[in-house]
Amino acid sequence: MNITSNKNWLLLPLFLGFLSLNAQENISSKETLFKRYLNIVLKEKSDPSAPKLINYPTLAYSPETNWEFGVSSLYVYSAKRNLKNRLSEVKAFTFFTLENQYGLWLDHAVYTNKNKWFLYGRARYQSFPLLYFGIGPDSPSEYLSRIDGQYILLRERLLRETFPSLYIGLELDYQRLNNVKYVDQSLGSSPPSVGSYGSSNLGLGLGVLYDNIHNALNPRKGIYSEWAFLKYSKTLGSDFNMTSYIIDNRIYKPIKKNTVLAFQLYGQFTLGNPPFNMLSLMGGESLMRGYYLGRYRDKHLIAGQVEYRILPFDFSERWGASVFVAAGEVFSEDNIFQINRLLPTGGFGVRYLVFPEKDIYTRIDISFTGEGRGVYFFIGEAF
Secondary structure (H helix, E strand, C coil), rough: EECCEEEEEEECCCCHHHHHHCCCCCCCCCCHHHHHHHHHHHCCCCCCCCCEEEEEEEEEEEEECCEEEEEEEEEEEHHHHHHCEEEEEECCCCCCCCECCCEEEEEEEEEEEHCCCCEEEEEEEEEEEEECCCCCCCCCCCEEEEEEEEEEEEEEEEEEEEEEEEEEEEEEEEEEEEEEEEEEECCCCCCCCCCCEEEEEEEEEEEEEEEECCCCCCCCCEEEEEEEEEECCCCCCHCCCCEEEEEEEEEEEEECEEEEEEEEEEEEEEEEECCHCEEEEECCCCCCCCCCCEEEEEEEEEEEEEEEEEEEEECCCCCEEEEEEEEEEEEEECCCCHHHEEEEEEEEEEEEEEEECCEEEEEEEEECCEEEEEEEEECCCCC
């Protein structure tokens, strides 16, 4: 979930309920069902190997969607309840709006016993508006049109550990956009030149990943380095021919007790003729926070960020915080990379230890850009 300058999220009082929960010692018969639920979800268990499940409602409003109602779920566990196995996570989010828009998201990062196999992917099915600002680093600050359509995404990585912490395997990416309609178009604007009324594209490729991080939801020490390429071809049934290369490098270094300095450098580079919805997108809740996902788009993207996390404060068992800065740029052969066009963003966040036995925090981040701000509420760190 995220808040940008054009979307206001109203979080039902799950997070605020943490405050009242801290003040409670016992459950009385007069307490509400909501407080009982919080106590069940947030209470530490005597068995730290036990899986954890949390469900919580969401409520949002924006002019293009009207009121939006949703439910989020997170399930975390270690294979065979062995804490030597890395923490696996399965996330789900479903929503509908009063404008008859809807969606279902499923994300997973699953390790098998002894961490031998790693299944990492996401699935999306949604009918939801997309704000289109144009292509390139000089796209206008006001969106050119709202694009309504049905969108399907299936991205999956099936990786096998070949050496300690080194995984190699296959990657698949399927994206389909159809039933496209252009709404609220700016005067004089025109649809994207490639894939303007939808397309279907299937990519297959290879991935190499070095990952020695035990807890992906709250990395405290280690390295994550992914190198992947995906080939989309008309022989595979794609509407367009293209090749995408992805580089994602992260380093987590503990500075002192309960503090972590995290670095990320990300690049996505596309060769060929990609449709507008499969260009590299800047923004979102993880990298370049504060920008709407897709505010800037082009064939290539380079972005990096640094975050300092205190998890938790010395004076608290559950509360923590973070500060972060980032910079990035989209570019192409026609709009070459220029270091003076790097866009900065930065902000701070509050953390609360929602699952103590799993070392998992929920976060509220506030990020500021030259065009506005974004607020994000998630379980797990941004990267």
